[in-house]
Amino acid sequence: MTETATPTSALVVEEQETRPGFIGTSVPRKEDRRLVQGEGVFFDDVKRYGMGFVHFVRSPYAHAKIKSIDVARALELKDVYGTLTGDEVAILTDPFFEMSVPPGSEIKDYALAVGKTRFVGEPVAAVVAATRELARDAAELVEVEYEPLDPLVDARRAQDSDAPILHEDAGSNVVWEGVFDWGDWEGTVAEADRIVRIKELHFDRFSSTPLECSGCLVEFNRGTGQWTMYCNHQMPGIGAIWMAPALRVGTDKLRFVTQDIGGAFGNKICLHPYFVACCLLARKLNRPVQWTEWRTDQHTANAHGNERWFEETEVAVKADGTLLGFKTHAIDDCGAFPRYEPLGCIIWAQVTPGCYRWQNVYVDFTQVATNKSPVSPNRGYSRMQHLWFTERVIDIVANELGLDPVDVRKRNYVKADEFPWTTPNGCVYDSGDYARCLDIALELVGYDGIDKRRRDAESRGKLLGIGIGSTLDSGTNNFGQSQLLNPELQFSGNNEVATVKLDIFGEVVVTLGTVPQGQGHETTAAQVVADALGISPDDVTVRPGHDTYWNSHAGFSGTYASQFAVTGLGAVKGAVDQLAGEIRTIAAAVLGGVPEDAVVLEGGFAKLRENPEAAIPFMGIGAIVNANNAILPEEARHVTLNCRYVYVPPFEVPDTERKYGNLTLTYASQIHVCVLEVDPETGAYEIVDYAAVDDCGNRIHPQIVEGQVHGATAQALGAATHETFTYDEQGNLLTPNFYDYHVPHALDMPPLKTGYIESPSPFTSLGAKGMGEGGGAGIHAVCAALQDALRPVGNPIVYDSCNPPHRVWELISNPAESRGRISVESR
Amino acid sequence: MSEPVAQKTISVEVNGTTYEREVEARRLLVHFLRDDLDLTGTHVGCDTGNCGACSVIVDGTLLKSCMMLAIQADGASIETVEGLGADGELNPLQQAFGEHHALQCGYCTPGMLMSAKALLDENPEPTEGEIRRAIQGNICRCTGYVNIVEAIAAAAEAGR
Numbered sequence: 001m002t003e004t005a006t007p008t009s010a011l012v013v014e015e016q017e018t019r020p021g022f023i024g025t026s027v028p029r030k031e032d033r034r035l036v037q038g039e040g041v042f043f044d045d046v047k048r049y050g051m052g053f054v055h056f057v058r059s060p061y062a063h064a065k066i067k068s069i070d071v072a073r074a075l076e077l078k079d080v081y082g083t084l085t086g087d088e089v090a091i092l093t094d095p096f097f098e099m100s101v102p103p104g105s106e107i108k109d110y111a112l113a114v115g116k117t118r119f120v121g122e123p124v125a126a127v128v129a130a131t132r133e134l135a136r137d138a139a140e141l142v143e144v145e146y147e148p149l150d151p152l153v154d155a156r157r158a159q160d161s162d163a164p165i166l167h168e169d170a171g172s173n174v175v176w177e178g179v180f181d182w183g184d185w186e187g188t189v190a191e192a193d194r195i196v197r198i199k200e201l202h203f204d205r206f207s208s209t210p211l212e213c214s215g216c217l218v219e220f221n222r223g224t225g226q227w228t229m230y231c232n233h234q235m236p237g238i239g240a241i242w243m244a245p246a247l248r249v250g251t252d253k254l255r256f257v258t259q260d261i262g263g264a265f266g267n268k269i270c271l272h273p274y275f276v277a278c279c280l281l282a283r284k285l286n287r288p289v290q291w292t293e294w295r296t297d298q299h300t301a302n303a304h305g306n307e308r309w310f311e312e313t314e315v316a317v318k319a320d321g322t323l324l325g326f327k328t329h330a331i332d333d334c335g336a337f338p339r340y341e342p343l344g345c346i347i348w349a350q351v352t353p354g355c356y357r358w359q360n361v362y363v364d365f366t367q368v369a370t371n372k373s374p375v376s377p378n379r380g381y382s383r384m385q386h387l388w389f390t391e392r393v394i395d396i397v398a399n400e401l402g403l404d405p406v407d408v409r410k411r412n413y414v415k416a417d418e419f420p421w422t423t424p425n426g427c428v429y430d431s432g433d434y435a436r437c438l439d440i441a442l443e444l445v446g447y448d449g450i451d452k453r454r455r456d457a458e459s460r461g462k463l464l465g466i467g468i469g470s471t472l473d474s475g476t477n478n479f480g481q482s483q484l485l486n487p488e489l490q491f492s493g494n495n496e497v498a499t500v501k502l503d504i505f506g507e508v509v510v511t512l513g514t515v516p517q518g519q520g521h522e523t524t525a526a527q528v529v530a531d532a533l534g535i536s537p538d539d540v541t542v543r544p545g546h547d548t549y550w551n552s553h554a555g556f557s558g559t560y561a562s563q564f565a566v567t568g569l570g571a572v573k574g575a576v577d578q579l580a581g582e583i584r585t586i587a588a589a590v591l592g593g594v595p596e597d598a599v600v601l602e603g604g605f606a607k608l609r610e611n612p613e614a615a616i617p618f619m620g621i622g623a624i625v626n627a628n629n630a631i632l633p634e635e636a637r638h639v640t641l642n643c644r645y646v647y648v649p650p651f652e653v654p655d656t657e658r659k660y661g662n663l664t665l666t667y668a669s670q671i672h673v674c675v676l677e678v679d680p681e682t683g684a685y686e687i688v689d690y691a692a693v694d695d696c697g698n699r700i701h702p703q704i705v706e707g708q709v710h711g712a713t714a715q716a717l718g719a720a721t722h723e724t725f726t727y728d729e730q731g732n733l734l735t736p737n738f739y740d741y742h743v744p745h746a747l748d749m750p751p752l753k754t755g756y757i758e759s760p761s762p763f764t765s766l767g768a769k770g771m772g773e774g775g776g777a778g779i780h781a782v783c784a785a786l787q788d789a790l791r792p793v794g795n796p797i798v799y800d801s802c803n804p805p806h807r808v809w810e811l812i813s814n815p816a817e818s819r820g821r822i823s824v825e826s827r
Numbered sequence: 828m829s830e831p832v833a834q835k836t837i838s839v840e841v842n843g844t845t846y847e848r849e850v851e852a853r854r855l856l857v858h859f860l861r862d863d864l865d866l867t868g869t870h871v872g873c874d875t876g877n878c879g880a881c882s883v884i885v886d887g888t889l890l891k892s893c894m895m896l897a898i899q900a901d902g903a904s905i906e907t908v909e910g911l912g913a914d915g916e917l918n919p920l921q922q923a924f925g926e927h928h929a930l931q932c933g934y935c936t937p938g939m940l941m942s943a944k945a946l947l948d949e950n951p952e953p954t955e956g957e958i959r960r961a962i963q964g965n966i967c968r969c970t971g972y973v974n975i976v977e978a979i980a981a982a983a984e985a986g987r
């Protein structure tokens with residue numbers, strides 16, 4: 001294991017011959033040159049002759065019947081090209097496919113509201129006009145008559161007998177429910193010395209709010225019946241699975257094209273309703289249509305992170321702080337339509353025991369629909385909520401039993417020599433050393449001197465607190481987990497594709513199935529290819545973005561769920577290894593019929609190991625195969641120099657009865673430590689020291705890894721301190737833009753100290769792990785630090801994931817309220 | 828009473844080139860740059876003037892081009908990200924952004940670069956606090972600002 005020093009990278013190419021490898025070094029990013037010159041191509045930059053601009057008419061009500069829609073006045077305006085309403089959508093399309101079992105599977109979700117609207121901002125009609133401004137004006141002229149209904153805003157009320165029902169077809173607000181029972185909860189209770197009870201914890205609603213909003217430019221080809229979408233969908237494989245059946249076409253009729261995407265973080269996975277509306281309009285109006293979401297619409301109606309309640313939690317503990325197990329009832333709020341849900345009801349189980357050796361876990365999980373924006377995966381998706389819960393549990397237990405949070409963690413962490421570690425539900429943690437990471441993080445914030453700093457803060461009238469956030473970033477999904485929520489679903493495993501080719505003039509060209517949004521895929525793919533072919537990343541062209549026409553994708557292609565380093569680069573590695581073999585085949589044949597293993601690849605040449613003078617440039621090989629193949633012997637003529645590889649991770653279908661099996665391939669870990677100072681007069685606080693220590697196995701490009709750590713930390717700190725999608729009782733979003741929804745700005749960010757270790761994954765081709773999501777460690781660390789700081793002022797319990805100053809002030813002014821949520825039973 | 832003017836012909840200089848165009852009176856400067864002049868380097872990230880993705884320099888002053896009408900720029904001289912480098916050469920800020928990994932998705936980058944340029948034009952030796960203040964109006968959702976601040980400091984250093 002390497003520690004906090006820059007690793008020197010040496011790659012063994014051939015026996016006894018070493019040369020510096022590009023993997024593990026921070027080579028300049030290929031993407032940057034165009035982006036710093038404003039020459040990136042984002043979907044909104046693409047123009048087509050005669051294109052119309054789409055504006056959606058959106059519901060002002062959280063819950064209402066649509067009595068009528070009249071588009072006549074809009075259509076009267078000059079240069080308004082046309083409209084679309086829910087009634088047309090209901091005729092022209094089928095509802096999107098639902099993943100749940102009944103009653104959730106009965107929910108009908110269309111591109112536009114049909115008959116009823118279920119959240120503020122839900123699109124009920126669309127208008128297309130010659131300019132953005134005109135489309136907006138025309139949308140104002142669409143007359144919609146609503147009959148308002150009582151809204152359901154609080155997920156905890158969703159099953160009350162008098163709760164409004166969102167989806168009459170389902171007859172219930174429950175989207176999915178299930179019990180997860182691993183180990184032996186009853187036995188655990190019997191064995192425990194203490195049972196700590198926590199009445200209610202709440203993980204708040206927020207989202208990563210990528211700076212670029214969603215959208216597409218859609219062209220319909222009447223001759224072929226095919227739609228092309230220049231867009232920023234981050235998971236076209238799944239997008240097509242939703243869209244094609246709804247549009248009653250095959251997936252071959254849908255072409256997704258992306259180049260640069262201005263961040264996505266999971267929020268650009270559920271764009272299919274909007275895209276279907278645009279597809280229908282492009283066909284109906286026989287012209288390209290362009291939709292760019294407004295920021296207010298992005299906040300109001302696109303993609304929020306899951307809100308989750310943890311009710312009546314019980315934690316079984318030994319007197320020495322050994323954690324035996326926990327039981328909780330989780331209520332997950334997925335907003336008005338499930339869409340990617342109820343996958344989140346399972347995804348958390350990838351990290352069931354968090355970083356800990358907990359063996360007995362009982363979770364009763366219910367997901368409900370409410371009259372709020374639909375959710376979609378959001379950086380840290382579903383695991384973050386659960387990891388926040390496990391970290392809160394650890395700190396509350398430590399607090400109530402008078403134990404040291406550092407000791408409790410170290411006592412219960414999975415130990416470095418216990419990997420691969422199997423969790424109670426059959427997930428296999430591949431590698432790591434959580435205690436070591438914690439030590440480094442504590443050292444970075446000067447933990448030894450913390451008491452002195454506490455006293456110093458006190459002398460200034462401030463309360464100092466220190467808190468830890470330990471998280472896992474599980475990557476490379478086994479989609480078989482979907483069968484745990486619906487055994488009828490025919491999804492399992494995972495896949496990703498890459499092609500690498502050597503072309504006629506010696507060009508090395510890589511095509512990815514992934515859909516990058518800033519993660520530097522062009523760069524890291526080029527590093528892998530360069531090392532395998534003995535060339536420089538500068539010699540490698542990686543096509544930016546994604547295009548269905550490249551035929552370099554598979555069912556799960558996309559960029560999501562921390563997996564590129566494993567699936568994407570696994571595919572690149574597979575393809576380039578094949579290509580290297582083919583180059584050797586040709587060189588061996590051309591250089592005199594020598595065995596292939598006599599050929600080495602170096603500096604753009606294939607050479608004979610024993611006689612480097614005998615060499616042929618890649619250009620020569622490319623030219624022979626592509627344009628001069630009659631000179632080749634028969635046995636070399638199958639070579640195409642165009643190698644496509646599908647990476648498939650080694651998964652099994654989980655056991656649906658026991659809900660048991662390996663759900664993800666890799667587990668990167670992040671241990672964060674936060675030091676903050678609270679002003680007890682106001683509840684305002686400032687983060688004064690912060691350390692993030694990351695372990696994602698072998699780092700392909702250390703600078704990119706660091707960048708992801710910074711970004712994930714910033715998003716977590718935003719969520720911990722300010723970012724919240726708060727609704728009023730009528731279901732109006734109170735934070736619908738960057739004015740009200742306060743994301744961190746440059747002055748809000750504390751100085752970050754970072755460190756890392758590398759525990760290579762034994763399960764991946766490069767020893768790397770996905771790590772982009774970061775598990776929300778900052779949220780957990782801030783909550784823990786606040787709780788520590790507030791100990792002297794009534795020892796309140798931090799029960800919410802988002803703690804703006806007003807909530808901290810509430811904790812201080814009425815500690816009994818939050819303390820009332822806790823009880824400890826000694827046995 | 829005369830009708831309010833709905834259209835107007837304006838003349839603006841952008842990165843040294845003069846453009847004359849008829850625009851709708853209500854067209855935002857950012858949409859004029861992006862849609863009418865096809866200078867798509869300047870981005871749009873919000874609808875409330877909070878994100879700074881659209882930052883440009885108008886007659887030497889840093890402005891959010893979504894908070895200004897195109898007709899208000901009549902006669903002005905505008906600098907956008909496309910004008911930063913010369914003949915395909917990156918300027919020191921652009922160079923430093925790449926070297927310090929100050930961009931991930933690159934969507935905020937044009938606005939950040941313009942804010943940074945405005946800062947360094949005024950104050951070639953900024954402190955870290957001054958750098959942070961100068962980009963306070965620019966949201967980045969990817970980087971946590973760490974490397975952006977470093978890159979601007981490095982560009983200032985290089986320019987010294």
Ligand code: FES
Binds near residue numbers: 876877878892
């Ligand atoms: S687009 Fe101008 S400030 Fe956001």
Ligand code: FES
Binds near residue numbers: 934969970
């Ligand atoms: S690099 Fe993506 S928003 Fe700044």
